[in-house]
Amino acid sequence: MEARLPARLAPLVVGAALVAVHAAVYLPFLPNAQGLWAIDYSLHFPNLLVGLYWRIANGLVPAPWFNPGECGGVPYFADPNVGYYALPQALAFLVGPTAAIRATFVVFAAAGFGFAYLLMRSSFAASRPAAAVVAALFLFNGSYAARMLIGHLTFHGFMLAPALALALLPGPGAKRSAGAFALRAGGGALVLAYMFQSGMVHGVAPLALSVLALALLQALTVGADPRWPALAAGAAVGALALSASKLAAEVAWLSQFPRNLYPLPGVADWRLALALGPLTLLGYAPEKAELLVNTPVVFDRHE
Numbered sequence: 001m002e003a004r005l006p007a008r009l010a011p012l013v014v015g016a017a018l019v020a021v022h023a024a025v026y027l028p029f030l031p032n033a034q035g036l037w038a039i040d041y042s043l044h045f046p047n048l049l050v051g052l053y054w055r056i057a058n059g060l061v062p063a064p065w066f067n068p069g070e071c072g073g074v075p076y077f078a079d080p081n082v083g084y085y086a087l088p089q090a091l092a093f094l095v096g097p098t099a100a101i102r103a104t105f106v107v108f109a110a111a112g113f114g115f116a117y118l119l120m121r122s123s124f125a126a127s128r129p130a131a132a133v134v135a136a137l138f139l140f141n142g143s144y145a146a147r148m149l150i151g152h153l154t155f156h157g158f159m160l161a162p163a164l165a166l167a168l169l170p171g172p173g174a175k176r177s178a179g180a181f182a183l184r185a186g187g188g189a190l191v192l193a194y195m196f197q198s199g200m201v202h203g204v205a206p207l208a209l210s211v212l213a214l215a216l217l218q219a220l221t222v223g224a225d226p227r228w229p230a231l232a233a234g235a236a237v238g239a240l241a242l243s244a245s246k247l248a249a250e251v252a253w254l255s256q257f258p259r260n261l262y263p264l265p266g267v268a269d270w271r272l273a274l275a276l277g278p279l280t281l282l283g284y285a286p287e288k289a290e291l292l293v294n295t296p297v298v299f300d301r302h303e
Helices: 005-029 041-058 087-095 097-122 128-139 142-150 153-168 178-197 201-221 228-242 244-254 270-281
Strands: none
Touching: 005 097, 005 128, 005 142, 041 087, 041 097, 041 153, 087 097, 087 153, 097 128, 097 142, 097 153, 142 153, 153 178, 153 201, 153 228, 178 201, 178 228, 178 244, 201 228, 228 244
């Protein structure tokens, strides 16, 4: 037993070291050397402060519905970018918005490493070294760091993607009891509900496609568990129930502002679209206006 203990502890030690390196690389930009934050944090700092002041005056329940600190006053809980029931706001109650954002960045980086490791070990039956390599690659993915540094705080839940896959993709030897099914579906529901509640509603669909891709990879490698579609359905239903108040408020607010004021831009020729699609994934952006139609406003390169 003593001989096996170091091998079991090795991923934990490696993970802690890599998370420390990750934090050392990126935390100096939250804020940067001049004490400045990226422009999109101008949205989230007021939101965190509104939540903090509301709790001081009214307690945790009910959630604040109105934000007087932006745009002359706007809905608060109904705002898709507001995550009142999320870790950054909870930490802001304790240590203030600045430290809350920095702590959230580190906590979810560690969660991403840990869940990616468990996903590979459990769902794909990978060895400890292979699982640690995959977890390290996921930890240092460019999407999470770039989003958080630029001020897209609502994307911190992206690092729970491996947790969602872990819940929905039972690996070889996983228990097949009704209780195990309920735990997995419930775990997936909690992850999805957190994404909704933390403001990452626009990132759920891409993550669902990612889990589908992982299910196909699992089927090709170790064999997929036939229960995963039912688990996904159960998690979706549970997440909608847990997030009903948030989603209903968002739909009610957004329905007042239909997006019909401008046409949908795109590429008119489907053959050209097929050619441009792969190129955009490689970083190419069409700069010639004639390639695009329905563009009443000028698009920047990143758009």
